[in-house]
Amino acid sequence: MTNPVYGDxxxxxxxxxxxxxxxxxxxxxxxxxxxxxRSTDLVSWxxxxxxxxxxxxxxxxxxxxxxxxxxxxxQYLLYYTSADPATGHQAVGVATADRAEGPYVDKSxxxxxxxxxxxxxxxxxPFRDPAGxxxxxxxxxxxxxxxxxxxxxxxxxxxxxxLEGPSYRLIKQDLPWEGALVEAPYVVERHGLFHxxxxxxAFDKPEYAVGHATGPSPTGPFTKSGAPILTSPAGPGHNMVxxxxxxxxxxxxxxxxxxxxxxxxxRTMHITQLTWSGDxxxxxxxxxxxxx
Numbered sequence: 001m002t003n004p005v006y007g008d009x010x011x012x013x014x015x016x017x018x019x020x021x022x023x024x025x026x027x028x029x030x031x032x033x034x035x036x037x038r039s040t041d042l043v044s045w046x047x048x049x050x051x052x053x054x055x056x057x058x059x060x061x062x063x064x065x066x067x068x069x070x071x072x073x074x075q076y077l078l079y080y081t082s083a084d085p086a087t088g089h090q091a092v093g094v095a096t097a098d099r100a101e102g103p104y105v106d107k108s109x110x111x112x113x114x115x116x117x118x119x120x121x122x123x124x125x126p127f128r129d130p131a132g133x134x135x136x137x138x139x140x141x142x143x144x145x146x147x148x149x150x151x152x153x154x155x156x157x158x159x160x161x162x163l164e165g166p167s168y169r170l171i172k173q174d175l176p177w178e179g180a181l182v183e184a185p186y187v188v189e190r191h192g193l194f195h196x197x198x199x200x201x202a203f204d205k206p207e208y209a210v211g212h213a214t215g216p217s218p219t220g221p222f223t224k225s226g227a228p229i230l231t232s233p234a235g236p237g238h239n240m241v242x243x244x245x246x247x248x249x250x251x252x253x254x255x256x257x258x259x260x261x262x263x264x265x266x267r268t269m270h271i272t273q274l275t276w277s278g279d280x281x282x283x284x285x286x287x288x289x290x291x292x
Contacts, residue, residue, distance in 0.1 A: 002287060003254075003270040003271065003272065003287050004254070004268035004269055004270050005042065005043055005045065005269055005270065005271050005287060005288070006024070006037060006045045006268060006269040007265065007268050008029075008030065008265055008266075008268065009029040009030060009035075009265055009266030009267065009268070010024070010026040010027075010029065010035060010037070010253065010266070010267065010268060010269045011026055011027040011029070011065075011238070011253050011266060011267040012026055012027040012065060012066040012067075012123075012184070012238045012253060012267075013025070013026045013238070013240075013251055013252070013253055013269040014026070014066075014067060014068045014069065014240050014251070015042075015240065015242050015249075015251050015271075016069050016071075016100060017242070017243075017244055018100040018101075020040060021038060021039065021040050022038070022039045022040070022042060022242075022244070023036060023037070023038055023048070023069075023100055023101055024036065024037040024038075024039070024045065024251075024269065025051055025067040025068070025069060025078070026067070026253075026269070027064065027065045027066055027067070028061070028062065028063070028064040028065070029266065031047060031048075031049055031050055032049060032050025032051075032052070032053060033050055033051075033052045033053065033055060033061055033064040034050060034051040034052040034064060034067045034078070034080060034102075034104070035050070035051075036048040036049055036050065036051045036101060036102070038101070041288065042242075042244065042245075042249065042271055042288040043287070043288055043289070045269075048101055050102075050103075051067070051078065051097075051101060051102035051103065051104050052064065052067070052078065052080065052095055052102065052103070052104045052106070053102075053103050054103070054105070055082065055106070056093065056106040056107065056108055056109070057109065058084060058085075058086065058091075058093075058108065058109060058110050058111060059082040059083055059084060059085070059091070059093065059111075060082075060083055060085060062083065063081075063082060063083040063090065064080055064081070064082045065080070065081040065082070065090070065122060065123075066080065066081050066122065066123045066124070066184070066238065067079070067080040068080075068124065068125050068126060068240070069100065070126040070128065070134075070160070071100070072128075072134070072159075072160050073159065073160075075096050075097065075098055076096065076097045076098075076099070076100050076102075076104070077094055077095075077096055077126065077160045077161075078094065078095045078096070078097065078102070078104045079092060079093070079094050079112075079124040079125070079126055079136065080092070080093055080094075080095065080124070081093075081121070081122040081123065081124065082111075084111055084114055084116075084120070087114060087116035087120065088116075089114070089115075089116050089119060089120030089121075089141060089144065090120040090121065090122045090141055090144075091111035091112075091113060091114035091120060091121055092111055092112050092113040092114070092121045092122070092124040092136075092138060093106050093108060093111050093112055094106065094108070094112045094124075094160070094161055096161075112124075112161075112162070112163065113136075113138065113163065115140045115141075118140035118141070118142055118145075118147065118150075119140055119141040119142045119143065119144040119145040119147060119149075120140070120141040120144060121138050121139070121140055121141065122138065122139055122141050122183065123138055123139045123183050123184045123185065123238075124136055124137070124138045125137045125138065125184075125185050125186050125187070125240075126156065126160065127187045127218065129189065129218050130189060133155065133156075133218075134155070134156035134157075134158075134160050135153055135154070135155055135156060135187075135218045136153065136154055136155075136156050136163065137151060137152065137153045137170075137185040137186070137187055137196075138151075138152050138153075138185065139151055139152070139181075139182065139183040139184070139185065140152065142181070143180050143181040148172045148173065149172060149173055149180075149181040149182050149183065150169045150170070150171070150172045150182075151169075151170045151171050151172070151182055151183075151185045151196070151198060152167050152168065152169060152170065153167065153168050153170060153185075153218060153219055153220075154166070154167040154168070168219045168220065170185075170196065170213075170215075170219075170220050170221075170222050171196070171198070171213055171222055171224060173200060175200075175211075175224065175226070177200065177201065177207070177209065177211075177227065177228055178200035178201060178211070179200060179201035179202060179207060180201075180202070181200060181201070181202075182198050182199070182200045182211070183198065183199050183200070183238075184197075184198055184199040184237060184238040184239070185197070185198050186198075186239060186240045186241065187218065188241050190276070190279075191279075192216075193214055193215075193216070193279055194214065194215045194216070194217060194218060194220075194222075195212065195213075195214055195279075195281065196212070196213040196214070196215065196220075196222050197210060197211070197212055197229075197239055197240075197241070197281075198210070198211050198212075198213070199211070199237035199238050199239070200228070203235065203237060203238075203267075204235070204255075204260065204261030205235055205260065205261060206232075206233050206234070206235050206257075206260050207235070208235035208236065208237045209228035209230060209231040209235075209236065209237065210228055210229055210230040210231075210236060210237055210239050210252065210283075211224060211225065211228050211229065212224070212225045212228075212229045212281055213225060214279060225280070229281055229282075229283055230250070230252070230283045232254065232257065233257040233260065234254035234255050234256065234257040234260060235254060235255050235260050235261070236252050236253070236254040236270065237252060237253065237254075238252060238253055239251060239252035240252075241274060242271075244288075245288070247273060247274075248273070248274040248275070248276075249271050249272065249273060249274060249288065250271070250272050250273070250274040250283045251269065251270070251271050252269075252270055252272075253267035253268060253269060253270065254267060254268060254270050255267055255268075256268075270287070271287055271288055272284055272285060272286060272287055273286040273287075273288075
């Protein structure tokens with residue numbers, strides 16, 4: 001089997017294991033605000049529909065981006081980015097559901113997170129640390145207004161619905177390959193070390209790629225590895241890490257490499273094997289086998 005594993009528009013993919021199956025969520029597209037797919041083997045995907053069919057009053061459809069889901073306290077929490085007309089920028093919301101596939105409902109009157117002075121907030125990613133505490137990583141959308149972009153983290157409340165305590169700036173664009181931005185954080189803890197994956201450069205350019213940094217705690221300090229760990233003419237990015245079938249998998253999107261940024265299908269979902277050389281992640285070119 002070869003990539004992409006889903007060849008239609010499915011940007012910013014996130015895959016959640018639910019029992020013996022997997023649900024994939026993505027940025028708004030043909031299937032709705034939060035596009036949703038289902039699979040049992042990570043290779044063959046069926047369309048489920050829209051996990052967030054109704055939006056709260058503080059936002060509007062059209063720019064619902066980068067959903068991620070975490071199971072917590074007998075329910076599921078969906079963190080997503082959407083337009084905030086009150087500020088003219090993107091903001092982060094959170095919705096809840098009793099079932100992993102939804103429908104998710106956001107009853108809030110305002111965003112969970114909005115940094116209008118820093119260009120807005122996007123790409124929220126929840127993380128549960130080894131002690132059970134919840135954290136939220138995200139990016140201020142500084143490139144929208146010509147200022148620095150930072151990956152932030154802040155502690156979430158016990159119910160995951162509000163933010164608590166101080167926020168921490170972790171990394172910004174300061175390497176040549178990163179261009180004008182860093183974004184799309186995703187954190188994995190492994191043997192006591194925290195691995196921060198992120199994307200950088202322009203999403204619609206071949207130079208878009210995935211970077212990596214490590215730190216001793218959820219709040220860092222994080223040290224970048226330097227060169228990107230995943231590059232290709234297809235401009236791969238916005239990854240997450242899934243453990244399934246006794247292996248780690250790198251889930252990300254990419255364009256048709258011959259039509260980067262202009263592909264009418266949009267960004268498609270790719271899944272490749274992730275291995276480790278000590279504390280160094282290695283992304284291979286092997287997609288999941290059809291039998292898992």
